[in-house]
Amino acid sequence: MNWLILIAAGILEVGFAVSIKSTENFTRPLPTVLCLVLMISSVYLLSWAMNTIPVGTAYVVFTGIGAVGAVTLGVVIAGDAVTLTRLASLALIVGGIALARLTTTS
Numbered sequence: 001m002n003w004l005i006l007i008a009a010g011i012l013e014v015g016f017a018v019s020i021k022s023t024e025n026f027t028r029p030l031p032t033v034l035c036l037v038l039m040i041s042s043v044y045l046l047s048w049a050m051n052t053i054p055v056g057t058a059y060v061v062f063t064g065i066g067a068v069g070a071v072t073l074g075v076v077i078a079g080d081a082v083t084l085t086r087l088a089s090l091a092l093i094v095g096g097i098a099l100a101r102l103t104t105t106s
Helices: 002-019 029-049 055-078 084-102
Strands: none
Touching: 002 029, 002 055, 029 055, 055 084
16 A cells, blocks of 8 residues: 555656746745645655655655656656657666565565
């Protein structure tokens, strides 16, 4: 169950990261509130997942989901460039997340 909570935390982290731009340096009230709610929610779920998942593993998975998700949404939504090196780096992150999960006992 805590792995599902950790995945949810990572997804909220993606939402938080993507929502930062719309705050326009935290000058727009509604986008800023949404951004802060996503941030607090993601960290809360991360802390909950850490009840049974080791801190290092949980944080690697959390930030990995955030990084892969943010890059993916950047490509899909913002038209960020897709390059071979960017795809290779994402593959390494996903591989690291999978390895962290496979080698963790909880």
